[in-house]
Amino acid sequence: MSDFTVTIGANATSGTGTFTLTPTQDVLGEGDESITVGGTATGLTVTAASLTLTDDETASTAVTLSVNPASVGEADGATAVVVTAALTARRGDRRRR
DSSP, rough: OOOOOOOOOTTTOOOOOOOOOOOOSSSSOOOOOEEEEEBBTBBBBOOEEEEEEEOOOOOOOOOEEEEEOOOOGGGSSSSOOOEEEEOOTTTOOSSOO
């Protein structure tokens, strides 16, 4: 996020500033995240504010492993085996499985 300015004008008790938050849509169920907005003002104490970035996926509950090839013969010699780990989504999750 870029710096931004909040100006409190003469004889005013508050002011506003705007920043753009561009969340990234992903397929990870990492839970809600807290974003803290803080700042500095010469000679004053600044109290931070926070907002919540709400995750729209449900956290996975399990990992399923698979191997390829699923079988290796004794006479095959050294064989590369690929192990794939896949997250298992909860019911109602909109991620593709």
